[in-house]
Amino acid sequence: MARPQILWFRQDLRLADQPALAGAQDAGPIIPTYILDDASPGLRPMGAASRWWLHRSLERLDAALAARGARLLLRRGRSADVLCQLMEETGAEAIHATRHAEPWWGPIEARLGNRLRLHGATRMLRPGQVRTGSGTPYRVFTPFWRASLAHLPPPTPAPAPARLAGAAPPAGDRLTDWGLLPQNPDWARGFAEWQPGEAGAEAALRAFLSRVEAYAARRDLPSEPGTSRLSPHLHFGEISPAAVWHAVEAVAGPQAAQPFTRQLVWREFAHELLAQYPDGHERPHRPEFERMPWTDTEQGEGRRWLRAWQKGRTGYPIVDAGMRQLWQTGWMHNRVRMIVASFLTKHLRIDWRTGERWFWETLVDADLANNAMGWQWVLGSGVDSQPYYRIFAPVAQSEKFDALGYIRRFAPEYAGHGPVNPIVEHGAARAAALAAWQALRAPGQRG
Ligand SMILES: Cc1cc2nc3c(=O)[nH]c(=O)nc-3n(C[C@H](O)[C@H](O)[C@H](O)COP(=O)(O)OP(=O)(O)OC[C@H]3O[C@@H](n4cnc5c(N)ncnc54)[C@H](O)[C@@H]3O)c2cc1C
Incomplete structure (x- = not known):
C-alpha cells in the first residue's frame, strides 16, 4: 500500500x-x-x-x-x-x-x-524564466512585461479534485487555540466585507468579471469599485493567478484584458525583484537612500506626525480616508496607497520602513514582495521606481481621481478635497523634501 x-x-x-x-x-x-x-x-x-x-x-x-x-x-x-x-x-x-x-x-x-x-x-512564471538577452534579470518593468508575454498565457488551470484520499491524521492543534483573531477590542469588525477562502476568491473573481471591461477607465478611481480586490486571495493562494488570467481573458479577450493582466505581471516582477533583493523590505535598492536624514519618530513632532498618519488625522482628506480604510477594512486602494506612502516619506520625511511595517501589520494582503516594491517605487529608491522628486500633491490627486465619494465614506467630516488644519503645509513640506534629497545626492550627480 x-x-x-x-x-x-x-x-x-x-x-x-x-x-x-x-x-x-x-x-x-x-x-x-x-x-x-x-x-x-x-x-x-x-x-x-x-x-x-x-x-x-x-x-x-x-x-x-x-x-x-x-x-x-x-x-x-x-x-x-x-x-x-x-x-x-x-x-x-x-x-x-x-x-x-x-x-x-x-x-x-x-x-x-x-x-x-x-x-x-505561487506565480505564473518560473523564477528566472524571463531574462534579458544577456541572461541577467530584468530590473525595469516594461521590458520584463514585454518579454513575459512570450511565456504567457499560463497553462490552463486544473479543477479541484472531486474526492481525496486522506490518510489517518495524527493529533493536531485547534485553530481557535492559535489566537489569530483579535479579542479585546475586536478591531476586525469592518473586515466583514471580505470572504476569505477559495469560494470567496471565486466569488470575488466572478463579481470582477462583470466589470472587467471598465478596469482601465476606473482602476485609478478610489470611489469606484474599479479593481478586482483579489490581492488578499492571491497572496494567500486561494486562487491561482493562472485561473484569474484565463477567466479575465475569456470574458474580455486578450487585448482588452491587458490593462489588468499587466497588473498580474507586476506581481511576477515583484517576485523576481525579491529574488534579487531578498532584504528589499529593509534596504533600499539604491544605496544612497541609506543616507537620507529621516524624521525622528521616537519623540516630539515626528512622533505626533507618525501617529496622525497611522490614525488618519493628518488634515488631508484623501490621506486620512486612505489610512482609515486601511484600519477599518484591512485594505487600501492602490492609488491611495501611493498617495499615503508619498505623504509619509516625503511630506513627513518618515523612514519608508516605518510605513512598510505599518502596512505589513494592517493589510490583509500584506505581501513581502509587493509591499517592498510598492514602498521603494513611491520613495524612488527602487531599481524601477518613479524619481524621488515626483511628490504626490494630495489635493491635486484627490481632485484628479475624483475621490469625494471615497472621502465621504471613510473620512466623512471633510466636505471637499482641501486640507483642514493640516499637520504640514504642502508647499513647505515639498520644498523640505526636495532639499533633503538634493543634500543626499553625491556631488555632480544629475537628477
Ligand atoms: C506602498 C504600496 C504598498 C503595497 N503593498 C502591497 C502588498 O502588501 N500586497 C499586495 O498584494 N499589493 C501591494 N501593493 C500593490 C497594489 O496596491 C495592490 O496589489 C492592489 O491595490 C490590490 O488591489 P486589487 O486586488 O483590487 O488590484 P487589481 O488592480 O485588481 O490588480 C490585480 C492583482 O494584480 C496584482 N497587482 C496589482 N498592482 C500591483 C502592484 N503595483 N504591484 C504588485 N502586484 C500588483 C495584485 O496581486 C492584484 O490583486 C502595494 C502598493 C503600494 C503603492
Whole structure:
C-alpha cells in the first residue's frame, strides 16, 4: 500500500490548480498540513490583519478538504522541525509543497532535503524564466512585461479534485487555540466585507468579471469599485493567478484584458525583484537612500506626525480616508496607497520602513514582495521606481481621481478635497523634501 504523503500548505490555500496537491495525491493518501511558523530563523511573522485572514481561510480550507474525504492538520512551530517530526509520527514517504518566493523558505527547504518534493509555484512564471538577452534579470518593468508575454498565457488551470484520499491524521492543534483573531477590542469588525477562502476568491473573481471591461477607465478611481480586490486571495493562494488570467481573458479577450493582466505581471516582477533583493523590505535598492536624514519618530513632532498618519488625522482628506480604510477594512486602494506612502516619506520625511511595517501589520494582503516594491517605487529608491522628486500633491490627486465619494465614506467630516488644519503645509513640506534629497545626492550627480 502507498505510504502517506504530507501536503504542506503555505500561501497556496486552495484545492483547484494546486500543483502540490496534485503531486501528493498521485503518490498516496494525503495528510494536508498547515504550520503556524513564527519562529524559523529569518522568517517574518504575519501581521495582525493577515492573521485574521489566515484564520478564516484555514476554516474554509478544512471544510473543503472534509467535504472531499480529508482533514487539515494544524501544527505550530518551526516548519522544518514540525515536518521532520510529522514524518516520523506518520511514516510518511515525502512532503509535497508549492515553490514560494519569500527568502526564509530556502533554508527550511534545504533542511528537508530530498524528503521535500516541490511542485509548480505561487506565480505564473518560473523564477528566472524571463531574462534579458544577456541572461541577467530584468530590473525595469516594461521590458520584463514585454518579454513575459512570450511565456504567457499560463497553462490552463486544473479543477479541484472531486474526492481525496486522506490518510489517518495524527493529533493536531485547534485553530481557535492559535489566537489569530483579535479579542479585546475586536478591531476586525469592518473586515466583514471580505470572504476569505477559495469560494470567496471565486466569488470575488466572478463579481470582477462583470466589470472587467471598465478596469482601465476606473482602476485609478478610489470611489469606484474599479479593481478586482483579489490581492488578499492571491497572496494567500486561494486562487491561482493562472485561473484569474484565463477567466479575465475569456470574458474580455486578450487585448482588452491587458490593462489588468499587466497588473498580474507586476506581481511576477515583484517576485523576481525579491529574488534579487531578498532584504528589499529593509534596504533600499539604491544605496544612497541609506543616507537620507529621516524624521525622528521616537519623540516630539515626528512622533505626533507618525501617529496622525497611522490614525488618519493628518488634515488631508484623501490621506486620512486612505489610512482609515486601511484600519477599518484591512485594505487600501492602490492609488491611495501611493498617495499615503508619498505623504509619509516625503511630506513627513518618515523612514519608508516605518510605513512598510505599518502596512505589513494592517493589510490583509500584506505581501513581502509587493509591499517592498510598492514602498521603494513611491520613495524612488527602487531599481524601477518613479524619481524621488515626483511628490504626490494630495489635493491635486484627490481632485484628479475624483475621490469625494471615497472621502465621504471613510473620512466623512471633510466636505471637499482641501486640507483642514493640516499637520504640514504642502508647499513647505515639498520644498523640505526636495532639499533633503538634493543634500543626499553625491556631488555632480544629475537628477
Ligand atoms: C506602498 C504600496 C504598498 C503595497 N503593498 C502591497 C502588498 O502588501 N500586497 C499586495 O498584494 N499589493 C501591494 N501593493 C500593490 C497594489 O496596491 C495592490 O496589489 C492592489 O491595490 C490590490 O488591489 P486589487 O486586488 O483590487 O488590484 P487589481 O488592480 O485588481 O490588480 C490585480 C492583482 O494584480 C496584482 N497587482 C496589482 N498592482 C500591483 C502592484 N503595483 N504591484 C504588485 N502586484 C500588483 C495584485 O496581486 C492584484 O490583486 C502595494 C502598493 C503600494 C503603492
